Amino acid sequence: MVGATGTIGRATVRALVRHGHEVVCFVRAKRGRDVVIPGATVRTGDVTKAESVVRDGFCGERFDAVMSCMASRTGGSQDAWAVDHDAQQHLLQAAKAAGVSQFVLLSAICVQKPLLAFQHAKLAFEKALMTSGLTYSIVRPTAFFKSISGQVKRVQQGKPFLLFGDGTLTACKPISDDDLAEFLATCLTDASRANRVLPIGGPGPAVTLRQQGELLFTLAGKPPRFTRVPVAMFDGIIGVLRTLGMVIPPLRDKAEFAAIGRYYATESMLLWDPVVGRYDADATPSFGSETLASHYARLLRGEIADDRGEHAVF
Structure with a gap:
């Protein structure tokens, strides 16, 4: 198991242990001494280095499957x-050499319409996995x-909820960590x-950004207040950063981050129907039992923390 220290990774380890699997987690060496994952063996190394994956991860042992979050x-x-x-490729090649027969990959539904670097990278590895000869499942939540x-x-x-456009540009069928982990x-x-390739969403109908805000205000017992943010704002920021990035290289990634923000502000996280050229909420599979309303309610009550990490930009 790789990617075990993230929120979804930890939930997946819990699910694997609950189903009776013996789990070995391969985590970054600089964090390994501090990482304890209940029910699993933790090994440390560097997944971006092929030799470390083989030497420190597989250790010459036999495994039935690889799970990558x-x-x-x-x-x-x-x-x-x-x-x-690249790191996924190191993992795949080491798995094949070790006789692993099955590989489960956590990908993302946004690769259906690839415009960003991470989407193209994910798609390239998905293609490599599909042609690897291993039994695979590619999960796109x-x-x-x-x-x-x-x-x-x-x-x-008491601040207003921010909307892109009128708040109906995008919709999604959000899924909880535990439901996704079970899947x-x-x-x-x-x-x-x-x-x-398995697109998957959570239970219930798709919700727009405005509906997410309305739900939050209702649960918080506050009157709804919205502020609209024009999508064109992203275009201006992206243009400036890309231009400056031609002479200041660090700004190139900032331009990419802005492009990521624009993507999520304008593209739904639902199954894309290429025939009719639209997202199809009804065709997006649902799984699990945890609802967004219950999650928001627990956050509002302080029962759980807002644990987004690097996802905070979104």
């Missing part, structure tokens, strides 16, 4: 290709609860999910 931390071009493609929880504190503080874990034993 690994993803680049920022989405910047260099980071994306180093992690979402819609929005995570944590990625659409960034405005909870604003609402609690990933059962890919190991559900033959119907073998050698397939």
Whole structure:
């Protein structure tokens, strides 16, 4: 198991252990001494180095399957290709050499319309996995609860909820960490999910950004207040940063981060129907039982923390 220290990774380890699997987690060496993952063996190394994956991860042992919840931390071009493609390739090649027969990959539904570096990197690895000869399951979830929880504190503080456009430009079927983890874990034993790309969302109908805000205000017992943010704002920022990035290289990644923000402000996290050229909420599969409303309610009550990490930009 790689990517085990993230919120979804930890939830997936819990699900694997609950299903009776013996789990070995391969984590970064600089964090390894501080990482304890209940029910799992933790090994340390560097997944961006092929020799470390073989020597420190597999250790000459036999494994039945590899589960990867690994993803680049920022989405910047260099980071994306180093992690979402190259590190995944190191893992795949080591798995094949070790006789692993099954590989479950956590990908993302946004790769359906690739415009960004991390999307192209993910797609390139998906293609490599599909042609590897291993039994694979490529899971493409819609929005995570944590990625659409960034405005909870604003609402609690009496501030307006920010909308892009009129708040109906995008919709998603968000899924909880635990429900997604259960889906990933059962890919190991559900033959119907073998050698397939699997889009998956949470329970209930799709929700727009405005509906997310309305839900938050209702749960917080506050009158709804919205402020519209024009999407054109992103275009101006992206243009300036890309121009400056021609002479100041560090600004290139900042331009990419702005492009990521624009993408999520304008593209739905639902199944894309290329025939009719639109997102199809009804065709986006649902799984699990945890609702966005219950998640927001727990955040508002302080029962859980806003744990977005690098997702805070979204």
